[in-house]
Amino acid sequence: MKLSVRLAAVAAVLVTAACAPQTSGNSTSGKDEQSGTLRVWLFQEVNNKPKEQVVQSVVDSFEKAHEGTEVTVEYIPVETRAQRIKAAFNDPASAPDVIEYGNTDTAGYVKDGGLEDVTKDFTSWSEAKDTDPTAKQSVTVDGKIYGAPYFVGVRALYYRTDVFDQLGLDVPKSQAELIETAQRIRAAEPDLYGLVVGGAYTYGAMPFIWANGGELATGKGGSYAAAIDTPDAQKGITAYTSLFGDDNCPAAKCAGMTGNDTITAFASGKAGMAIGGDFSHQAVEAGAVKGKYAVVPLPGVEPGSIAPAFAGGNNIGVLKSTAHRTLAVDLMKRLASKQTQGELFDAMGFLPTFTDVRGQVAEREPFVKPFVQTLAADTKFVPASPAWAQIDSSLVLPTMFQEIVSGKKGVAAAAGDAAQKMDDAFGSAG
Template identity: 25%
Template sequence: MRHRRPLALVCVSAALLSACGVLPGEGGGRHTVTVWLMRNSASADFLRRFTADFERTHKDIRLDIRIQDWTGIVDKVQTALKSDSVDAPDVIEVGNTQVPQYVEDGRLTDLTLESMRDWGKEHWLPGLAEPGSDDSRQYGIPWYAANRVVIYRKDLFRKAGITAPPKTRAQWLADTEKLDSGGDQGIYLAGQDWYTLSGFIWDEGGDLAQETDAQWKGALDSPAALRGMDFYRQLQSLGKGPVDADEEHPPQAQVFAGGQVAQIVAVPGLAQSIVQENPELKDEIGYFPVPGLTADHPGAVFTGGSDLVVPQNTDRPYDATAVVGALTGAKWDTDLARTMNYVPNKTTLAGAVAGEEGVAAMAAGAARGRATPHTPDWPAVEADNPIKGYMTKVLDGADPRTEARRASHRITELLAPDFG
């Protein structure tokens, strides 16, 4: 049976194993550490190289890396966190916004001390670090990130006389108006792309929901959030994106590849699909960060990605923490970012991907990245998603304040079912 350990690890650094009384080779032979990673998060070659290096430098540990699918993963992880099986994982990769669900049951190891002492917590991307924390304790350790940028056609920018990508939202609107002429779409922006809307709301100082007196309430009706929605409305009108669908219906990569579309807001990796659809665009695709209110910094963006967690029920907490430290440390985190075109977990590592235009644009935006509201009940909002309906109604001409109040009330109901 697996033995439960105290929630906080007093001494878990790989560098301090001997001080903790856990010596390499102690107990005879290697200890197996089971690691769950998600499919396509890391290439097979990366995992081979990491495993060989880690086992060479940690001669008492053997890694057993098991690949998981995203479909059904929340239930599978929740089951594993309660398991006494010897096959239960010691380290788990989880989506950054999923961490609050697992923290709620008190089944993750508190890694705060390591985060502060050895892992450079002060430089972590906020969109990965914030969802991994709870009440000043760090449970999820940032691993890698991805976020939206503007993918654009260089030939259409030249045609419109635009010599450099915009750096402010005002200039972005002005440039997009120039691009939206002569049969071209200045931008293709679906009416229900709520992740992109979120960035505009955050830029204005608003949020999707806010916690007051230990209760979460929808916040789309705040003045700041309404300003973000108004900018979205102006930008979306400079193209032919459907107001009643999201960016996957139809897939915006197909729209960009098949028509005279100057810009879309998407992760850089989508360019691969665009070029597959239309190889002629291979040398005409460029990238820039979503512009901010001022030229001082890019706009806020939703940051997706993964954190690594250590279940509380592991019987190898020190070994598991050594694995987390290695995977998220500068050497291997940089290697992963270069291999997979990700954003590294720290702002100080952004230079590692500076040579790749799309990833460099993504890294610039990630420095001001955010995540969805930090509550384990947020998945209920995404399942019902009143934000999408709100956006469609506003873009169809409804009063923004009225619709924002309705959507905010629905968000409050979903986050606080007892709300009257």
């Protein structure tokens, strides 16, 4: 027994030495130096060289305009960005001044206290008036602006021209036609999925919900409420889940698929149609279907209409802890300017967030036309709430779709449960 007494004593010493878990003092530095080194973190893309060249020319002109400044750019891997950026928030001393971040992360980063409010700088920026409204919404939380949109990504309908020609099919004009066409492809070519869909492909499913007049959640700022169980949203869920079946995409295989899985299936020639992004272009070009496919906007419910798409993409923001606020804001504007975005499109194929620049690039590169049309028609965004990260990572929507397509629950029950989980998350994230 003597041992445990001594052990307890040692433990007690250690316990008193240990303090509460760490919290960093992440507040505005208060300083606004006009010279020195600015650090920038941008995402490392698959083929990064062209991006580096565009960024380097921005950096050169910035350093020329502000004497005594130096800019160091670091490209961080996309897979570990969450950890890197969290670490930057935790340790302001070694944090960068300017970062690129995914637009679904905006609300979370703002709640974490990491991003600087740049509302005034953004609204007084001459180029900002041409920013498309959804892109602007993706940098806005509670009416305040926390960055400048960098590029957008949007999904549309990829289809196999050879299969359509062979079967004498027309490009679907409405959601009903889309589903019917998918079933006709599968009936004629049992080795192909008609329209390849995935139970874990949330962003591919959202257009169906929005096209039927549904919403994921309604509200503004901190007070969102789930709307996934409204009758309109349920109509969209029913339409999407009707695609899982032996007559199109068997649930046993498709229920577990992610967006990437569906693109892989399409690129390898196993599907007649797929919902893919402008960013999926390279993957499809590298696959077996190169030269045998085309892209059109995903049809909505009304014949001839376009289903609202999810506007993904990245933003450029200034960190709250920066000691060079004025300079950092200027660098942010230069990195996200019309000119840079135009060059970035030529280099990387990223769609600009300014409507006028986007129109110009669509003239030059016909491939992006269906995506630009989709953006021009209507795009939507996920709730700008810090709870979204939790809803996303705890797979609330994939679970809902999978419960329905595997026959575990009906549409109403599954949607009701999902709404409950979303409301819990909105409630606890405040």
